[in-house]
Amino acid sequence: MAITVSETDMLEMYRRMTRIRQFEETTQALLLKGELYGSFHTSSGQEASIVGSCMALRTDDYMVGTHRSHGHPIGKGAKIDRLLAELMGKETGINQGKGGSMHLSDFGVGSLGETSIVGSGLPVATGAALGSKMQGNDRVTLCFFGDGASSQGTFHESLNMASLWNLPVIYVCENNGFGELTPTHEAVSVPDIASRAAGYGMPGIVVDGQDVLAVYEVVSEAVRRARAGEGPTLVETKTFRFDNHSIGMPVETPGHAEMLVHWRGNRCPIDLFDRALKEFGCDEVTLREIDAQVADEVSAAVEFGRTSPEPPPEAAFTHLYTNPIRIDS
Ligand SMILES: Cc1ncc(C[n+]2csc(CCOP(=O)(O)OP(=O)(O)O)c2C)c(N)n1
Numbered sequence: 001m002a003i004t005v006s007e008t009d010m011l012e013m014y015r016r017m018t019r020i021r022q023f024e025e026t027t028q029a030l031l032l033k034g035e036l037y038g039s040f041h042t043s044s045g046q047e048a049s050i051v052g053s054c055m056a057l058r059t060d061d062y063m064v065g066t067h068r069s070h071g072h073p074i075g076k077g078a079k080i081d082r083l084l085a086e087l088m089g090k091e092t093g094i095n096q097g098k099g100g101s102m103h104l105s106d107f108g109v110g111s112l113g114e115t116s117i118v119g120s121g122l123p124v125a126t127g128a129a130l131g132s133k134m135q136g137n138d139r140v141t142l143c144f145f146g147d148g149a150s151s152q153g154t155f156h157e158s159l160n161m162a163s164l165w166n167l168p169v170i171y172v173c174e175n176n177g178f179g180e181l182t183p184t185h186e187a188v189s190v191p192d193i194a195s196r197a198a199g200y201g202m203p204g205i206v207v208d209g210q211d212v213l214a215v216y217e218v219v220s221e222a223v224r225r226a227r228a229g230e231g232p233t234l235v236e237t238k239t240f241r242f243d244n245h246s247i248g249m250p251v252e253t254p255g256h257a258e259m260l261v262h263w264r265g266n267r268c269p270i271d272l273f274d275r276a277l278k279e280f281g282c283d284e285v286t287l288r289e290i291d292a293q294v295a296d297e298v299s300a301a302v303e304f305g306r307t308s309p310e311p312p313p314e315a316a317f318t319h320l321y322t323n324p325i326r327i328d329s
Pocket of ligand 1: 067068116118119145146147149176178179180245
């Protein structure tokens with residue numbers, strides 16, 4: 001690896017990855033018990049892609065997620081108690097219980113939000129990057145999206161505009177091999193989505209999405225370019241999701257079960273990083289302490305959500321419209 005990462009930062013990466021996994025396992029269990037409701041898309045298996053990308057950003061940089069984005073705000077540094085309360089629809093939720101699983105945002109850490117419309121985050125991120133450029137600040141925007149979204153018109157329009165206007169944006173395609181139940185190779189015309197960058201005159205880089213340090217290195221260089229005014233980059237992280245497309249919607253595509261066994265057994269990003277950290281000299285006790293601390297944090301978040309109040313009925317009528325601007329003719 002060409003860049004050096006401090007031990008503190010590596011342990012923070014491990015902590016955030018573990019936090020995402022435990023958060024997702026807990027939300028899945030709560031959903032199956034009936035304590036949460038709705039459609040949930042979890043990000044277990046994609047933690048290295050998320051955390052390697054987000055750790056390359058500053059807190060005041062912007063990040064835009066997808067419909068599968070409980071993990072992305074966590075990767076960006078959001079506290080999980082208000083995220084969990086949000087999933088429970090509570091008043092203390094990060095979006096006052098009005099966003100839920102597919103509309104989480106946490107402006108405090110630069111997380112501009114996620115959306116259930118596949119591909120719709122791309123123009124939002126492009127607009128945020130344009131805003132930074134117009135305001136003359138040095139914030140960059142990182143946009144996550146899936147392999148399925150890379151065939152939406154919004155992807156092509158956004159990359160074209162970002163390149164033309166030299167915007168400070170990094171597009172991170174998390175290619176987890178499936179769009180709902182359809183294998184990516186049946187829906188995407190090229191083996192590497194990163195190669196689509198050539199059509200828009202920007203660098204396109206493929207990286208192992210299960211290797212957090214590899215993702216961090218590639219995205220750090222893309223962030224450096226964007227901040228230096230050198231324009232956008234497309235990064236494709238090759239990854240895999242460990243749960244169903246959404247909870248309760250199994251993938252029955254031939255071969256998927258075997259792929260899942262392979263990825264879970266041999267390509268789990270947390271296991272791989274655990275091993276790498278020990279090779280760097282990190283001791284077992286430190287890592288198990290982090291696991292235990294995160295478990296306590298998740299339990300506390302569940303308790304916070306359970307004991308938080310429901311929003312009052314009148315809250316249904318707030319935050320619907322902005323205050324109208326009076327235009328006198
Ligand atoms: C515009 C639009 N079309 C279709 C859907 C239904 N849908 C929800 S998730 C999904 C698959 C998206 O695949 P991908 O972008 O690869 O993300 P992943 O779910 O694999 O993370 C689809 C088609 C939608 N939500 N929005």
